[in-house]
Amino acid sequence: MTELVESLNIIGFRGFSDLTIPTFGKVNLITGKNNTGKSSLLEAIRILVTRGSLDTLQAILNYREETNEFLDPERELLGSDFGPYRNLFTGFPDFSNGTAGFSINASGQIPSNMASLSINATWAIKQTDPSRGVIIGFESTTPDLFGDLNGMPALEITTGNRHRLFPLIDISSLARRSIGLNSFREDTSETIRCIYLDPFSSRTTGQLGILWDAIALTNAQDEVVKALQLISPGIQGVSMVGSGASRSRPRTAIVKSDNFESPVPLRTFGDGVNRLFGIILSLCNAKNGVLLIDEFENGLHHSVQTSIWKTIFRLASDLNIQVFTTTHSSDCIRAFQEAATDSPQDGVLIRLTRKNDKVLPTIFQEKELEIATLHEIEVR
DSSP: OOOSSOEEEEESBTTBSSEEEOOOOSEEEEEESTTSSHHHHHHHHHHHHTTTOHHHHHHHHHHTTOOOSOOOTTSOOOGGGGGGGGGGBTTOOOGGGSOEEEEEEEESSSOTTTSEEEEEEEEEEEEEETTTTEEEEEEEEOGGGHHHHOOEEEEEEEETTEEEEEEGGGTSHHHHHHTTOGGGOOOOTTOOOEEEEOTTOOOOHHHHHHHHHHHTTSHHHHHHHHHHTTTOTTEEEEEEESOSSOTTSOOEEEEEETTSSSOEEGGGGHHHHHHHHHHHHHHHHOTTSEEEESSTTTTOOHHHHHHHHHHHHHHHHHHTOEEEEEEOOHHHHHHHHHHHTTSTTTEEEEEEEEETTEEEEEEEOHHHHHHHHHTTOOOO
């Protein structure tokens, strides 16, 4: 069966000067040494399936603490004001004398209008309505026009036949309000459902509450409880309490367990249960979409990982979700391989290796992965 993203080519993004992944499966485990681009590969997939959403770009930069303070729309914008966005382009280019860009292209079931994306760092000038004295849009320009036309740094985002130009001052909602650019709000109706879980499960309880509300009183809620029982068999039920709007009682996950007379906070059960809660809750919310998990094994004891992987394989198939995860752990790889034997067409392991300035992938499908694990061939 062809997956949503069957293959992927990335040029000029982060540390990938030119990377091609020829094959993905339903459930994918990405491994490799430090600084080979595991997290960057997740980012590229996230950017592609959200069609280069500005919210996605901001979230990626924020998580890596690569953002500057919001730009002051009254301040003259110079080449250096590409600031954090330079981090998205291979080699951290200096844009003062020109432009640079990256592209992400996929094959598979992904709709044709979403299968190719390019983001270029360029320059823009304001288009104004002289009769009203207001900004009505922007158009691209070149650096040598700056002196007279007040050029400003911009991102030019193209997906399929959809072309967008965003001055960097428009990317923050604060700046958008400051200069009256609410009409530039993005249309996110044509994106694929994409949920990202970071290595530390650092969602707020409010964010978890939104995901919980989407599955409350459904079969998916039962799946969350069954998964938590893999670590703590006494758990009988989960709920979210609190309004979220009240600082005096923020939303909190509570658990009914045979081990306690009354419900207790989920946090009582430690890192493993809370990590698994985030994973399965995210999975159940990603129906017909994509789930990205960075450093899957964090907080999870090796003895439960095979059972967790089996749950992920089953739900990914039942809910039509393509899963991409990363790991540093040989225990995680072994557990993945054991679970994949029950779903031989679904599991793919991708090892990334850096050679000079290139990142090279090695693909292990079910049989190759079984042989590699059996003979303890290094796949990390």
